[in-house]
Amino acid sequence: MSRVAYVNGLYVPHADAGVHVEDRGYQFGDGVYEVCEVRGGRMVDERRHMERLVRSLGELRIRLPMPLHALGVVLRETVRRNRVRDGFVYLQVTRGVARRDHYFPVPEVPPAIVVTARRVDPAKNEALAAEGVSVITVPENRWDRVDIKTVGLLPNVLAKQAARAAGAREAWFVDADGHVTEGGSTNAWIVTKDGVLRTRPAEHGILRGITRTVMFEVAEQLQLRIEERAFTVAEALAAREAFLSSATTIAMPVVRIDGQPIGEGKPGPVVARLRALFHSVAEIAR
Numbered sequence: 001m002s003r004v005a006y007v008n009g010l011y012v013p014h015a016d017a018g019v020h021v022e023d024r025g026y027q028f029g030d031g032v033y034e035v036c037e038v039r040g041g042r043m044v045d046e047r048r049h050m051e052r053l054v055r056s057l058g059e060l061r062i063r064l065p066m067p068l069h070a071l072g073v074v075l076r077e078t079v080r081r082n083r084v085r086d087g088f089v090y091l092q093v094t095r096g097v098a099r100r101d102h103y104f105p106v107p108e109v110p111p112a113i114v115v116t117a118r119r120v121d122p123a124k125n126e127a128l129a130a131e132g133v134s135v136i137t138v139p140e141n142r143w144d145r146v147d148i149k150t151v152g153l154l155p156n157v158l159a160k161q162a163a164r165a166a167g168a169r170e171a172w173f174v175d176a177d178g179h180v181t182e183g184g185s186t187n188a189w190i191v192t193k194d195g196v197l198r199t200r201p202a203e204h205g206i207l208r209g210i211t212r213t214v215m216f217e218v219a220e221q222l223q224l225r226i227e228e229r230a231f232t233v234a235e236a237l238a239a240r241e242a243f244l245s246s247a248t249t250i251a252m253p254v255v256r257i258d259g260q261p262i263g264e265g266k267p268g269p270v271v272a273r274l275r276a277l278f279h280s281v282a283e284i285a286r
């Protein structure tokens with residue numbers, strides 16, 4: 001089955017899907033994106049992802065390329081055409097195509113949009129969750145506006161590549177005060193010795209993950225206490241459990257940090273319960 005991408009108004013074969021050389025996303029990283037999980041052919045938490053997209057675009061003063069309901073149609077159609085039952089849909093919007101010049105184009109150009117969808121084998125993720133993953137720590141070196149989901153991800157790329165080179169799955173950024181901010185593509189959590197879920201506040205220094213937001217509701221249903229307070233690497237190592245969260249991983253146990261085990265170096269019960277309950281709390285449209 002051949003894959004299909006949506007590019008600026010057209011559904012095209014994935015192999016031929018390209019953007020203009022002067023797309024500002026390509027030249028400046030001047031664009032934003034969203035990744036939404038697809039489960040049983042349906043998008044998970046579409047409403048929240050669209051809300052965050054609108055916020056990211058607003059922060060960068062990029063126009064929404066089409067009304068949200070039309071965007072929803074394109075996302076669903078891309079999922080359908082790629083026959084994705086389980087996987088994710090990727091949406092990218094850039095400031096558009098214009099002669100290369102740092103200033104915003106004058107006159108304004110239409111934003112450029114790309115949508116792709118990809119299958120993921122759910123069994124692989126489950127197998128990973130059963131084993132748990134390793135993370136390494138790296139110094140925080142990103143800009144101050146990581147709350148915006150921009151396609152400018154070079155520090156994240158380098159951090160995750162360093163993780164892979166070290167045999168780990170994710171890299172946790174650690175700020176100048178020694179606190180973990182978040183992962184290269186995930187939010188970071190611990191379960192303290194007292195059984196409290198702890199994650200950094202999302203006001204500054206991290207992306208407000210949609211999975212993170214939903215996890216608060218999941219925790220409430222499980223009657224778990226959550227504390228929005230940054231933690232150090234030492235606190236994570238002393239924790240009962242640790243995990244990471246994102247639309248593509250949901251709650252994924254972290255069993256080692258920089259080669260040192262957390263607890264017994266095995267996935268714990270709290271993350272398993274959060275993971276098991278997640279999709280009955282998330283919004284999945286019919």
Ligand code: PLP
Pocket residue numbers: 035182183184185186187206207208209210211212245246247248
């Ligand atoms: N933090 C970063 C840097 C990310 O790139 C992502 C997802 O891509 C997340 C956190 C998790 O966000 P979400 O739960 O919305 O997928």
